[in-house]
Amino acid sequence: MAATYVRERVRLTAEHVKRAKAMVAAGKVPGRGQEWADDKVQGLLLRAQRTSVTWYLKLRTTTLRLGSADVLDLDTARDQATDARLKAKRGENVRGALAAYEASVAAGDDEDIAWAVAEFEAMKAPPEVLSDADRRLRGPWLWRDLVEEFLASKLAKLKGGYRDQYASYLRHEAFRSIEDRPVASLTITDLERCRNAAVKANTVSAARRCVQQGKEALSWAWRYHAGVSGLADCQYEWWARWSIEYAPGKRDHVPTLTDLVRTILVAEHHRTLGATEHATGDGTLGALWALVLTGQRTGQLTGTRRARAFPWPDRPGWVAVNWDGGEMKGGKSGGRPHSLPIPPEAWAIIERHRAACETAGEPVSAYLFPSIRGDGPVGQSALNQLLYRLEGKAKDPGKSKPVTRRKRNSTAGKPREELLERYGVAPWVPHDVRRALATFLDERRLGGAGSAILAHRAARSEDERERVEHVTRLHYAKGQRMALKAEGMEAWCRAVLDAYQAEKARLFPEAMPLAA
Template identity: 75%
Template sequence: MKQAYVRERVRLTAEHVRKAQALVASGKVAGRGLDWADDRCQGLVLRVQRTSATWYLKLRSTTLRIGPVDGVDLAEARHRADQARLQVQRGENARAGLVTYQREIEAGTPDDIAWMSSVIDAETTPAPLSDAERRERGPWLWSDLIEEFLAAKAKKFKPSYTAKYSAYLRHAAFDAISDRPVSSLTISDLEACRNRAVKLNTVSAARRCVQQGKEALSWAWRYHSGVSGLADCQYEWWSRWSIEYAPRARDHVPTITDLVRTILVAEHHRTLGATEHATSDGTLGALWALVLTGQRTGQLTGTRRARAFPWPDRAGWVALNWEGGEMKGGKSGGRPHSLPVPPEAWAIIERHRRACEVAGKPVSPCLFPSIRGDGPVGQSALNQLLYRLEGRAKDPSKEKPGARRKKNSTAGRPREDLMERYGIAPFVPHDVRRAIATFLDERRLGGAGSAILAHRAARSEDERERVEHVTRLHYAKGQRLALKAEGMEAWVSAVLAAYETERLALFGEPVAMAA
């Protein structure tokens, strides 16, 4: 289901415009975006997205883009909206008029000449179809192409991935061509969008915009050439649309010392100088679980208590399991995955979970409860914790316009890099998987590591070393819990031994842990 904009009807003022610009500057717009509907000018909407703020005119049959907030003030937006509404009532093509006017203004044309050009185009261009009719009969605008393409792709994606994928095709860099017919686009138009994406974000983000934009155009050309307006294209000319970018392959393998020192530092520095940065027991439990099991953060942090079962083959062991849809893969994910957890590791996870319980309140169904609501800690919680330990946290007063820093808060101010102080090489959560795989491979347990991490790798003669594609395993007997247990026992023992050694070396006394 397509995520909707948060909508609010207000009397728009210059303050709303300033707030919209501040929200965009902070990059902290919630969800897909925010719509402020003006109660003075019928149909006028100020739409705020993460990278842009734009004026729109919403009518019964269509939505017209007026222009960017940075180039059009409130009074001008109301004037253009009134004129466009009258043009629609007269049966004229208001969309063509608005596009012409904005293009002429951006080209430096005097206002009166730009306005006359827009009036002429509105009168002479054939009246447009409604959005629904245009998408059915064509020719498509860029915005039609994107919505139709995303609707088709969503059928193949997990719901959690659809929003992430859509964000690149709904990027503000494409605003300039959203009302342009697909058939009218040129390589120069697409390259201008690419350059704007680089300016607004990063080269890597722009690369995703380019890749997915090319995929959308090719999809329309192959399967909907008639309605999309691409029927006369003899080849995929947009294949020339590219960006100079070479992704860096990550090869960092954190040592066990780095991992346990990170846990110790997180436990010792629960509050990093500001109450809003206090590390919860749920997040600490998730950090422990990440290091002990090496599971992917999205899969791991969302684990529910009901997915933990006693393993009858070994006393005290617990088997955690995840359904195929929760594993990495396409819409249906990979194969179900089960992981045996040694008693000493499970005791640590359970200790932190129990520390999250509040007297008089229902026990959370989550293995790593959030302090906000009854859900689990967020997938990004571990990344944010590592950022804070490196002293890289952002100032919350910059994230929400009008918000003020709490009294005596150190949020956003330069803080010490605790990773550097304790001699820890920075890493990201996914690097833990590489550490486990390397550790077990060096002990001729590469097959156990592969099964634990659900990895694909090469074959060898000994099953203890052989690395198979885990998605080929069956859920029951094919889970090979005994093989996984051999690897988990070796890894967990090494981690806990290193933890005790480093605890004495760094702090010389027991660290306060969850009760």
């Protein structure tokens, strides 16, 4: 069920406004939001949402936005509500008048000037009410129109696995305060408020993506749809000033083999991390094993289909798994096809976890790492989420969702024991495995094999086995270099499995079978 507003009818006072702003500042707005209906002025609402406090006037056929509580005080909101009701009955351009009054007050004009501006706007013919489709065709666009039109153009050019993530930043709740604003009416102040709301709701990193993609959408509209978007009179891209202070951190952590295999053991030994949570699925455990054994990127790895695994005729018992260019990292067009030989012992672990996901009487999943929900693969973020839980974190700190009602005694979202710390494991992220694999093979004069396994670009060198390669593109002239990859995979997987058995005997001598 969709979240609803918590509503209360009261005689509004300045204290209610203060309380609403405090709720937003503290991040304690319940559900979809909190509303206070004034019992003095009919239809006047004070609405607190996650990032804003706004005055509204509820009429029989529509709801009018009066303005932000940061701009209009209670007395002014009551006056505006009374006046707006009369204007609406007379068929005047009430929305235009309200927006003009708010903008004038926000700009610092005195009350007389603001009223004059609003009255002038009200005398203009009210805009024709258009459907969303007509407005997007004829203009002028609202912010939400810009977002949907831009995404319709942009998403088709992105790789399938990235589309939802990309769209989520432009549909972020931080933009809710401007979603019904004409694009032409926006100012740098409006955009900076959205940026600040995104920082508050998530992280600076997430807010940076919101800013970058918002600027990209505005520039796209200005270049290709200036007239219909309402940006025809803009002489330059003023939103280029919209920015955020952000310096991305550079990761250089190289987890040890002990860290990696202990993490697997902890995940296997602590399948259920909370009394009311689902146990870690075999598909997710299989993906964790595959990550450590192969060092492949999670987006490519978790979506691997069973049909992409073939017996490798050059080495009995070995399996070759491949991914096409669209599944590999490499920008808009994807990367280059990549094949990876996997030793029998390593493949047996992956296959054992896959088989454990099968249910009698139901179709076998098309994926190597089936999800416990639906018929798709485990999600790209599943491994990150598993590692967060093992670290004792309630959730990915970079993500935030509206609060939902939890079941009684639920442990979801609550801090957990820091299991990795208990077992002496330094925290790591999936991409760190690639650094660990490359370092391990480079130290054994197999740097070229490591780069081939990780699908890095080859550099010029006399000895291909020792070659260290740049991280930009995939393999070229020598095809898939399967023999070279096999040499590296054999050394790495043997080391991983030996370390696993040694740590299992040390930490969990009573532990389950290898891939239980």
